Amino acid sequence: EDAAEDAAEDAAEDAAEVEQTAFEHRDEVITPLIVSSAKKLKRALADEQNDVLDALRRSDAVHMIDALLPEVGEHASHYTGAIGEDLLEAVHRGSATSRTVDRKIRQALAADAVGVANDALIQWLVMPLRDRLARCITEGEGDNAVVTKKVRAVYREWKTQYIDETLDDVMRCAHGRGVLAGFDPGTPIVWEVDTRFAACPDCDDNALEGAIAAGGEFPTGDSFAPAHPGCRCLLVAADR
Incomplete structure (x- = not known):
């Protein structure tokens, strides 16, 4: 037992x-x-x-x-x-x-x-x-x-x-x-929003961009997450 x-x-x-x-x-x-x-x-x-x-x-x-x-x-x-x-x-x-x-x-x-x-x-x-x-x-x-x-x-x-x-x-x-x-350079990555918290419009735009190559810039000009104080976003592999 x-x-x-x-x-x-x-x-x-x-x-x-x-x-x-x-x-x-x-x-x-x-x-x-x-x-x-x-x-x-x-x-x-x-x-x-x-x-x-x-x-x-x-x-x-x-x-x-x-x-x-x-x-x-x-x-x-x-x-x-x-x-x-x-x-x-x-x-x-x-x-x-x-x-x-x-x-x-x-x-x-x-x-x-x-x-x-x-x-x-x-x-x-x-x-x-x-x-x-x-x-x-x-x-x-x-x-x-x-x-x-x-x-x-x-x-x-x-x-x-x-x-x-x-x-x-x-x-x-x-x-x-x-x-x-x-990430290996060039790896396809996406911007992912933590749905437990409200996301700002900029982070939503980054998430909607879809996959980019690691090291590149998302629409806001950021290359990695978090983007600003209070941001809880993450980068993840596009094929995760």
């Missing part, structure tokens, strides 16, 4: 694996990476906040963002460096769904894919943070106490909300770029 129950459970698990969609598989493999990255980014953010608040306590009236933060490249590297391993893993997880040989994609392709995800992290998380902090300084009008209060609120928002929301998009970006890197 026990053996029969075990066999039934195994059969149910096998059926569940067969029924799992590409979107569900992606969500399953990147969720632990999102959790891991969130902890690392929040730690980096907390360290940065301490440095910024310390600078506000020690400085004369602050009027420029440069008085609180390093230049953009160095600032961004604190965040991209913190989650580089997780982004690389997301790339490899993505490429595993599309490559036809049982080995990882070339190091150069993986590095390029991580670079695309880094750019997304900078554009979607780091630059908005710098913009908000610059606004705090402007609104403080040289009163460091006022700036400090506003800065605390911004960092609290980034820690409790913005990082979590943004990381979902960044990790999907890394995974999606990995999917593209896993």
